[in-house]
Amino acid sequence: MEQKSMTALVSAFSRAYHAENNKVKIFDDCIARLLLTDEEYHQISKSMADGIDFFNPAFTGTQEAALRWVVDNQLSPSTLGRAAFAEKALQTAVAIGAKQYLILGAGYDTFAYRQAAWADQLQIFEIDHPSTAKDKQMRLEAAKIRIPNNVHFVSADFTKKQWLTPLTKNTAFNHAQISFCSILGVAYYLTRETFEELISVLSSILPTGGAVIFDYPDENNYTDKAGDRAKKQALLAGAANEKMLTGYSYEEMEKILSSFGFFIYEHLTPTEMTKQYFAAYNHANPSFPMTGFDNVNYCLAVRKK
Numbered sequence: 001m002e003q004k005s006m007t008a009l010v011s012a013f014s015r016a017y018h019a020e021n022n023k024v025k026i027f028d029d030c031i032a033r034l035l036l037t038d039e040e041y042h043q044i045s046k047s048m049a050d051g052i053d054f055f056n057p058a059f060t061g062t063q064e065a066a067l068r069w070v071v072d073n074q075l076s077p078s079t080l081g082r083a084a085f086a087e088k089a090l091q092t093a094v095a096i097g098a099k100q101y102l103i104l105g106a107g108y109d110t111f112a113y114r115q116a117a118w119a120d121q122l123q124i125f126e127i128d129h130p131s132t133a134k135d136k137q138m139r140l141e142a143a144k145i146r147i148p149n150n151v152h153f154v155s156a157d158f159t160k161k162q163w164l165t166p167l168t169k170n171t172a173f174n175h176a177q178i179s180f181c182s183i184l185g186v187a188y189y190l191t192r193e194t195f196e197e198l199i200s201v202l203s204s205i206l207p208t209g210g211a212v213i214f215d216y217p218d219e220n221n222y223t224d225k226a227g228d229r230a231k232k233q234a235l236l237a238g239a240a241n242e243k244m245l246t247g248y249s250y251e252e253m254e255k256i257l258s259s260f261g262f263f264i265y266e267h268l269t270p271t272e273m274t275k276q277y278f279a280a281y282n283h284a285n286p287s288f289p290m291t292g293f294d295n296v297n298y299c300l301a302v303r304k305k
Contacts, residue, residue, distance in 0.1 A: 005132060008107035011185065012036060013044045014075035015083070015110075021068075024284035026080040026277055027087075031110035034143040035136075048075070055232060068288060074229055078293035081273045082184045082215045085298050087111065089213055089266070093180040094118055097209065100179040102127060102167070104158055104198075105186045108136060112151040123150050123172055127163075130155040159194055164201050178209045187216040192246045196256055203260040203303065210303040212262065218295045221247040227294025253299065262301040269297055 016033035019025060033041070045067055052059050052066040055074050059066060090101060090111075099122065103109055106126035115122075126133065133155050140147060152172050156163040167173055181202055187195055202212055221230050248256075254264055268276065270292030282289045 011079045012108040014079045017071050018076050024281050026281045027084040031113050035108050035139045072288045072290050077290050078296050081277055084277045086182050086213050089300050090180050097178050098180045099177040102179050102181040104183045113145050125152050125154050127154040127156055129157050181212045183214040199260045206303045208305045213300045215298050217247040219247045219249040221295040230294040257301045261304050263304055265302045266300040
């Protein structure tokens with residue numbers, strides 16, 4: 001947590017690579033590449049291509065083809081799927097009254113810097129560990145990307161119970177306004193207790209109609225029943241000192257959310273993610289098909305009365 005997150009950098013790389021190398025896109029992040037230095041981009045490219053024997057021992061082909069295989073099979077599916085799912089849900093939420101967008105674990109998320117017209121009146125709060133937030137702002141400055149007036153940085157470690165204080169003390173935050181809260185790519189790295197505490201805190205600040213969206217590993221993710229991609233992803237995260245911790249069944253997740261006043265409004269399995277968000281891309285790229293990541297589910301939950 002004290003250093004920039006390697007998984008966040010690789011996530012930004014996968015979004016940048018996808019945007020730059022495809023006409024038909026699952027998710028078009030036109031800003032991600034600007035947040036990476038040329039050295040970082042090429043270093044990650046080489047590292048991933050060189051790792052093809054780990055990801056796919058049977059692969060034969062060029063270095064560029066190896067990179068494409070690793071990105072499309074290992075890096076991009078979860079990152080692109082959850083981003084597309086979240087921003088579609090956010091647009092709907094804004095249309096029916098959401099006024100604030102809370103991004104927990106914002107990392108190198110770029111929504112705030114490529115806002116659609118419908119987001120003009122939205123107050124956006126990027127909440128992340130101080131070191132990551134500082135690094136993000138330095139990258140924005142280096143890329144000469146203007147920070148819009150409706151964007152607010154909140155330095156907080158939300159694995160600690162006191163993380164909420166910096167948000168509530170921010171004069172732009174309105175407790176009474178309906179908020180849409182994203183915690184993408186976070187649940188993997190939290191213990192069950194910490195995840196439940198996080199949902200509890202969000203319940204305390206989200207009024208009726210407020211929503212939380214997230215992806216999470218299923219109950220088989222860290223077992224022998226996990227898919228090959230999931231097993232390798234866990235190994236990579238552990239090697240980067242960002243160990244993945246807990247998985248949940250649908251019933252367990254539903255129970256946790258319900259206990260804190262949320263009901264599941266939308267839920268996608270990997271198969272459903274593939275059908276809803278990857279179909280157009282796969283039709284245009286039959287040689288490089290992409291499927292929803294093994295053992296990862298996507299959830300949109302709404303605060304009840």
